[in-house]
Amino acid sequence: MNTVNINGLMKLTGVGFGTSGARGLVEVMTDEVCYLYTVAFLQYLRTDGQISQGCEVAIAGDLRPSTPGILAAVISAVESLGYRPLFCGTIPSPAVALLGLERNTPSIMVTGSHIPDDRNGIKFNKPAGEILKPDEEGIRKQCVNAPEGLFDEKGCFLVPVSLPAIDPIGRNHYLDRYCQLFPADIFAGCRVGVYQHSSVARELMVEVLEALGAEVICLGYSDQFIPVDTEAIRPEDITLARQWVTEYKLDTLVSTDGDGDRPLVSDEQGEWLRGDVAGMLAARYLKASNVVTPVSSNSVVERCGWFDQVSRTRIGSPYVIEKMQQVMMEHAAAVVGYEANGGFLQASGLELFGSTLSPLPTRDALIVILAIIAMSREQGVDISALLAQLPKRYTYSDRIKSFPQTLSSEKISQLASGNFEQDAAGFDRLFGSEFGKVIMIDYTDGVRFSFDTDEVVHLRPSGNAPELRCYTEADSVARAVEMNGVCLAVMNEWRK
Numbered sequence: 439m440n441t442v443n444i445n446g447l448m449k450l451t452g453v454g455f456g457t458s459g460a461r462g463l464v465e466v467m468t469d470e471v472c473y474l475y476t477v478a479f480l481q482y483l484r485t486d487g488q489i490s491q492g493c494e495v496a497i498a499g500d501l502r503p504s505t506p507g508i509l510a511a512v513i514s515a516v517e518s519l520g521y522r523p524l525f526c527g528t529i530p531s532p533a534v535a536l537l538g539l540e541r542n543t544p545s546i547m548v549t550g551s552h553i554p555d556d557r558n559g560i561k562f563n564k565p566a567g568e569i570l571k572p573d574e575e576g577i578r579k580q581c582v583n584a585p586e587g588l589f590d591e592k593g594c595f596l597v598p599v600s601l602p603a604i605d606p607i608g609r610n611h612y613l614d615r616y617c618q619l620f621p622a623d624i625f626a627g628c629r630v631g632v633y634q635h636s637s638v639a640r641e642l643m644v645e646v647l648e649a650l651g652a653e654v655i656c657l658g659y660s661d662q663f664i665p666v667d668t669e670a671i672r673p674e675d676i677t678l679a680r681q682w683v684t685e686y687k688l689d690t691l692v693s694t695d696g697d698g699d700r701p702l703v704s705d706e707q708g709e710w711l712r713g714d715v716a717g718m719l720a721a722r723y724l725k726a727s728n729v730v731t732p733v734s735s736n737s738v739v740e741r742c743g744w745f746d747q748v749s750r751t752r753i754g755s756p757y758v759i760e761k762m763q764q765v766m767m768e769h770a771a772a773v774v775g776y777e778a779n780g781g782f783l784q785a786s787g788l789e790l791f792g793s794t795l796s797p798l799p800t801r802d803a804l805i806v807i808l809a810i811i812a813m814s815r816e817q818g819v820d821i822s823a824l825l826a827q828l829p830k831r832y833t834y835s836d837r838i839k840s841f842p843q844t845l846s847s848e849k850i851s852q853l854a855s856g857n858f859e860q861d862a863a864g865f866d867r868l869f870g871s872e873f874g875k876v877i878m879i880d881y882t883d884g885v886r887f888s889f890d891t892d893e894v895v896h897l898r899p900s901g902n903a904p905e906l907r908c909y910t911e912a913d914s915v916a917r918a919v920e921m922n923g924v925c926l927a928v929m930n931e932w933r934k
Contacts, residue, residue, distance in 0.1 A: 440586070444478045445578040447471065455574045456754075461550060461559030461903070464504040468593030469511040470584065472560065476515035476546065478580035479562045479569075486576065488564055489544060491520055496541070498526040498534035498608060499548035500638045500697045502555045502663050508548045510599040512560065516546075518585070525601060526608030530639045530698025532802040533612035535563050539798070540611060549638075549697035553903045555663040561697075567799045570756045613642065616808060617649045619793055624812055625652035631682050631691040632656050633675075635664040639698030639803065646804065647692075652811075655686050666693065668700040668713050669779040670836050670907075675702075676710065683708035689814075690821055692807045699801035701780045703810050705821040711810070712736065712833055717776025719824060720809035721745070723816075724788050724795070730761045730775035733882040734896055734909045738831040746771070752883040753898065758783055759799050778835065778909070782806045833911045834918035838930055841906040846899035849906075849932050853897065854885040861885065869895070869928055873921065893917070895925055906932075 448454040451471055453462030460475055483489045495516045499505040509525075516523045524543075526534050531547045538545030547561040562569045562577070569577070590596055630652045634640035640659065647654050658678065666675065679691050683704060693702040703711050711719075714735035721729050727746045729739060732753040740748050749765060751757040758775040762785035765773050775783040781801030787794045798805075814821050853864050862876035865887055874891035884898025884907075894911035906929055910921040 440584045441581050442474055442584050444475065444580045444582065447474060448578065455578075456559075456900075456903075459547075459549075459559045459561035461553070461557060464556055464558050467504070467508060467558055468589075469507065469514075469595045469599075470589040470593035472508045472511035473515045473588075474582055474584060475560060475577075476512045477519065477582045478577050479546070480516065480519055480521060480544070481580050481582060482573070482576045483544060483564060488566075489521075492522065494522045494524050494541065494543045496524045496526055496534050496537045496543060496545040496608060497548075498529045498531075498545075500550070501528055501636050502550060502558055502696070504555065504558045505548050506601060508558060508560065510595070510601055512546055512548060513602065514595075514599050523602065524605055524607070525603070527604035527606075528638050529609045529612065530642065530694070530803070531561060532699050532798060532800055532804070533608050533642075535567065535800045536615065536798055537608040537611050538563050538565060539567060540796075547697065551697050552665055552667040552669075552695040552700070554665045557903065563800070568755060568759055570760055574756075609642070612804075613645060613649075615795075616646050616804060619790060619795055620650050620808060620812065621791060622649065623651040624815065625650045628652045628811060628815060629687060629689050630654050630811070631686055631688040633678070633682075633691055633693035633702070634659045635666055635693065636660050636662065637666070637694045637696060637698055639694045642698070643692065643694070643804065643807070646808070650808070655688065657682055657686075657691075663696070666695050666702070667779075668695050668702050671702070671710055679704045679710055680708035690811060692811075694803040695779075698803055699781050701782075701803035701806040703807055703821070705825065707822060709822070711821070711825070712778070713780025714739070714776065714778045714833060715825065715828070716780050716806050716810060717782050718742070718744075719813060720782055720806040721774050721776060723809040723813040724774065724784075724790065724805075725772060726774040726788070727771045728765050728769055728773045730758050730765060730773070730783075730785075732758065732777055733880055733886060734778045734835075734898070735776070736778075736831055736833045736911060737894075738829050741829040741831060750882065753777070755781065755783060755801055759785075762799065776806075777801070778833070780806060830913055831911065832913070832915045832918045833909060834915070834922045835907060835909045836922050836926060837900065837905040837907040838926060838933075839905055841904055841933060843899055843904050845932065846904075846906040849929075850884055850897055850899055854881055856881065862887075865895075869925060872924070893921065895921060897925070897929070
């Protein structure tokens with residue numbers, strides 16, 4: 439057997455850890471690479487004393503064309519180490535994570551989330567939840583044995599590996615979580631459109647909403663993978679939402695990204711809610727007292743006065759989870775987290791309808807969808823009226839695709855030296871002074887400029903894909919969009 443250093447393999451293949459699992463181009467995510475990464479994950483857990491020999495490993499995947507092959511490699515690796523794969527089929531990321539948490543077992547989700555299908559990824563969850571940054575380092579340091587005679591020179595299985603039969607337990611547990619929590623008729627009289635596209639949650643969403651009394655209209659089903667990004671919504675999805683809400687007389691249109699952990703929720707006019715606003719509304723409905731959210735989220739969460747404490751982090755669920763854990767230790771209160779992409783994380787048990795919603799400290803889309811519809815029904819108002827209760831503060835985000843990560847990091851570093859005067863002058867030189875005078879710079883993640891006009895520009899390389907992202911915040915939607923366009927036009931020139 440050959441011994442392979444995982445850190446070296448990551449550098450060689452480019453399949454590395456981003457803000458949510460290991461991801462890379464499908465062409466380099468060979469059977470062998472995925473097998474070795476899975477071995478490294480389980481070897482790390484075993485060495486760290488988090489699992490015992492022969493334990494169960496829950497496994498699921500999304501609907502990308504490359505996912506079945508990666509699942510086969512993952513399952514083969516699990517079996518080779520003497521662990522027991524529990525194959526849950528194609529279910530949402532939070533569903534397989536929930537099963538692992540309930541059964542105190544590791545879980546693995548094969549997904550690239552919202553990124554195009556020329557890429558894919560693997561999310562690793564410990565028995566206690568998502569791997570965090572220290573765990574990533576522990577996995578990187580693993581040296582694993584590459585078995586001889588299993589792969590050809592291209593890293594493909596010499597003998598094809600078949601997937602086992604699907605166990606429905608993961609899907610059923612996730613369904614029961616919400617169908618047993620909410621009253622059965624809570625959405626009676628509500629007309630909900632479900633934009634199904636290629637989301638792995640497309641059937642589950644329909645099932646839950648109908649079980650809770652909603653009239654559901656299924657829309658946009660696709661056999662081809664569609665990279666729906668809840669943080670940078672495609673123009674065609676904006677148009678479809680407005681069209682469908684009018685055509686089908688919907689109270690709301692809902693959807694998720696590819697792996698079902700980030701939500702999309704529209705109002706009755708077909709306007710998509712920003713993910714951070716959706717997360718904040720869900721936190722309010724669930725009576726959270728302490729909220730953790732990344733620095734890129736809308737500042738309305740501090741301005742609304744709904745929560746006892748708001749904590750800010752770097753972008754990425756591992757950072758949100760680490761901070762939630764810290765807040766739990768300090769306050770033992772009702773602690774939740776959410777991200778600008780809408781992913782909602784629950785650190786503590788929450789009381790609702792006389793029951794306790796158990797913790798789910800990983801991104802979940804369905805709870806946001808259900809909470810916002812329930813909040814609207816409870817107050818007897820349209821979803822747009824919920825938004826009208828908030829201070830007038832709006833965010834907008836977009837990105838430049840196919841932007842090399844090394845170049846984006848280099849360009850952002852030039853604006854983030856840590857010297858306020860130098861960096862403020864650098865921004866003015868590149869983008870002009872139309873945003874106003876820079877009064878504060880936040881270097882938590884990328885570089886975030888606040889101006890005396892009460893506007894914000896935040897620039898950051900993506901942690902998951904070769905993309906350069908821009909977030910803007912202002913007192914009107916139009917102004918936030920305008921600011922974003924100005925910045926992207928300048929940033930686009932950086933590639934030349």
